[in-house]
Structure formats: structure tokens, C-alpha cells
Amino acid sequence: MSNSGKIEVLIPRCLCEIENAENLNVDDEDFASVFLSWEKGIVSELKPINIKNKKPKKILFPRFVETHSHFDKSFTFGEFPNFKSNYQEALSVNFEEHKTRTKYKVLERAEKSLNLAIKNGYRAIRSHVDTYESHDTNIWDELFKLQKKYSSKLKLQYVALAPLEFWDTPHGEKLAEMFSMKEGILGGVLVPPFINKAKTNYLLSKTLLLADKYKLEIDLHIDESTIEPGAGIKVLLETIDRLNIKVPITCSHLSNILSLNNNEILSLGSKIAEKNIKVIALPLTNFWLLNRKEKSTSLNRPVAPIKQLQRSLVDVSIGSDNVQDPWYPFGNYDPVYLMSLAIPMLQLNPWERLTLSSIFLSPSRLLNLNWDGLVKKGCPVDFVILEAEKWADIFSTNLKREVFINGHLYN
Numbered sequence: 001m002s003n004s005g006k007i008e009v010l011i012p013r014c015l016c017e018i019e020n021a022e023n024l025n026v027d028d029e030d031f032a033s034v035f036l037s038w039e040k041g042i043v044s045e046l047k048p049i050n051i052k053n054k055k056p057k058k059i060l061f062p063r064f065v066e067t068h069s070h071f072d073k074s075f076t077f078g079e080f081p082n083f084k085s086n087y088q089e090a091l092s093v094n095f096e097e098h099k100t101r102t103k104y105k106v107l108e109r110a111e112k113s114l115n116l117a118i119k120n121g122y123r124a125i126r127s128h129v130d131t132y133e134s135h136d137t138n139i140w141d142e143l144f145k146l147q148k149k150y151s152s153k154l155k156l157q158y159v160a161l162a163p164l165e166f167w168d169t170p171h172g173e174k175l176a177e178m179f180s181m182k183e184g185i186l187g188g189v190l191v192p193p194f195i196n197k198a199k200t201n202y203l204l205s206k207t208l209l210l211a212d213k214y215k216l217e218i219d220l221h222i223d224e225s226t227i228e229p230g231a232g233i234k235v236l237l238e239t240i241d242r243l244n245i246k247v248p249i250t251c252s253h254l255s256n257i258l259s260l261n262n263n264e265i266l267s268l269g270s271k272i273a274e275k276n277i278k279v280i281a282l283p284l285t286n287f288w289l290l291n292r293k294e295k296s297t298s299l300n301r302p303v304a305p306i307k308q309l310q311r312s313l314v315d316v317s318i319g320s321d322n323v324q325d326p327w328y329p330f331g332n333y334d335p336v337y338l339m340s341l342a343i344p345m346l347q348l349n350p351w352e353r354l355t356l357s358s359i360f361l362s363p364s365r366l367l368n369l370n371w372d373g374l375v376k377k378g379c380p381v382d383f384v385i386l387e388a389e390k391w392a393d394i395f396s397t398n399l400k401r402e403v404f405i406n407g408h409l410y411n
């Protein structure tokens, strides 16, 4: 099958780089009308089209990047439901699920997730995988085989999501050593209340030192709560200062800092930016799970304050988190579903650069991908093309899409 082609499409202006842009027609929603052709899976031409009163009827995006998922538990809601829909119940149902978990079940869930993700338009995914001392370590061999199996279609990154104690055991050390060859990421949870602060400090230091020793990244579930705003991130910043080391860190969630006042958020944001810590906002699970009240409605939901953090020059991505598990019963590894919910709920304008940056460009940087996601001459033809002419068409129920991988239409 040929992997050459051409198309007339709309592309958000901030997601493309065009030579001779003087004649570029950009509409009020910031979509540019362009002609794009490709050869051997690479964009060979990208130029403005400027036809009066005629606009392309398709919108093109780079294939999406999922910064935060948990495919080891995806699609378990049916068997392990959480009808109370709160964090505590999610934790205890997750624990029950663990008792029946086998590596075959995890692999089955992973493949189901990956196939959906590719079909729906993702090109890369970071997934956390629950990790314990009693964990079957063979699972990692299988997961890295899976990573290789899918590598022509999608880049897969793993975070071993373990209690911080795990990284202070011989098992933790062994896994870190293995990850240094496989580019795995150390994960953990840093959520208040911290009953024994000295112990938290100690374990966090151990984790940071281990990452430093093996040149690994860390991705923490941090401050995913409604209490003690910023307690986790403050401990993390103090620890980094004390140890004086540079480990690449991602803070997933960082939800409760929303209840700090604006100046506090901005000043915390500057410290986060200064340490080059990246943040992932996860609005769907946060809005569903946190601050639930049984007998009253509260619209007070904690989620990472994206705009303030961006103002402080923090690189913020938006991710999905859970899919059909005790933490979040919905979703389908569909980036359009995520955008349709997250953009209105967070009051982000889709026609603004910083919004699209948090969906396309920051995630590409976070996963350290070869392609930054900007559509330009020489970039790979890794696209999602939607039958749509405006944002309202994208956020609708009968959207038709085509996914191109290396210039080939994916069916």
C-alpha cells in the first residue's frame, strides 16, 4: 500500500509551521487552511490554501499522546465496581482486585487498551503499573515484550507505581537496575495526610537517590486530595533542595493546590518551574472521585490549576488517568472524549495556543518523543483527521475520524 498522499485540511495555527505564511487563511477559531502532501510517510509539502468562501471540511491533528494511564486495571469496573465513587472505596476495591490479579489478566487489559488507543488516535502512552514486593517480577519481561510488539505503531512508557517503601528494599533496587536498561520510570504516591513526616521524608529521599543512582525519571501521584493543600509538593521541593540532586520529575495530579490562594499558587509554580518539574493535570478522575458528598452537591473540585502553573512557566500536560476501573468508571482511551470533557470543564479555550500545547506539545516533551507534535515539512505523517470544520463539530457525538500512521491509513 502506498504511503504517499495529499489532502486539504484545517490545522490549528499553533500546531503547524508553514513557510510563506503571508497568504495563510486563519479563521476565528484559529484553524489554518492548508494543503499537505506526503511521500514515504513524511510531509513533503505544507502550504497555505486561500480559496474565497471555501474551507476544507476536515481538521487535522498530530496523533495524540497519553501522559498518564493505568492499563493494568482498565476495564475492571464490571467485576470490581465502586458504586460509592469515592477515593477510599476505590482504594479498597483496588486492593480486592489485586488478590485476583495475574500477569495474564494484566497483559489482556494492556492489549485491549493499546488497540483502542491506537485506533482512537494515540501515538504514545505512559502507563503506571501497580508494583509490590509480592508482585510477580516476570510481568516486567512480558510488559517489555509488549512494548516492543507495538513499537511500530505506538511508543509505550512504563512507570512502576509502588508504595515509596518498595524503593527502599532489595526488590526495589533490582527493579531500578533493570529499568536503567529499559528506560522505565519510578513511581509512587505522595498524598496527605502524612502521619509520620520523618518517615515520608526518609522514603522520598531514598527514592530520589535511587533514581539518581540509576539515572531514572520519577513520576509521582502527588497531592491527589482535598486536604492539606500542597503538602506533598512542599515535601518534595524541600527534599530535592536538601539532597541537591537533579532527577527528572513529573507530578501527576497536584490537585489540592487549587485551594491555595492565587499568589501562593504562582509562587509554588515558580519553584516547580525552577526545578524543571513537569505537571500532569488529570481532571476526569479528580472531578469524579474527589470531594464527594453523599447528601449534597459540591462543585468544588480540586484539579491542578493549569493556567496559574502555565503563567509560572510550568510545563503542564493534560492526561486521562483511569479507564473503566474502580477509580473512574468511564472512558475508552479516546483523546477526543478527553478533550470534549476537559476543555469545557477547565474553562480552557481550544482556540488558544496554551490549551493545545497542554494537549499536544507538552505531552510530547514529557514522553521525550522524537517528534514534538508540530506539523511541518519533514514531520512524520502521524495524524488524526476528523470530519469537522469547527470545534463544535469535534465535541459532538457522531464524529468521523481517520488515523494515519507513518503515512498509512490505519484500519
Ligand SMILES: [Zn+2]
Residues within 6 Å of the ligand: 068, 069, 070, 128, 221, 252, 321, 322
Ligand atoms: Zn493515576
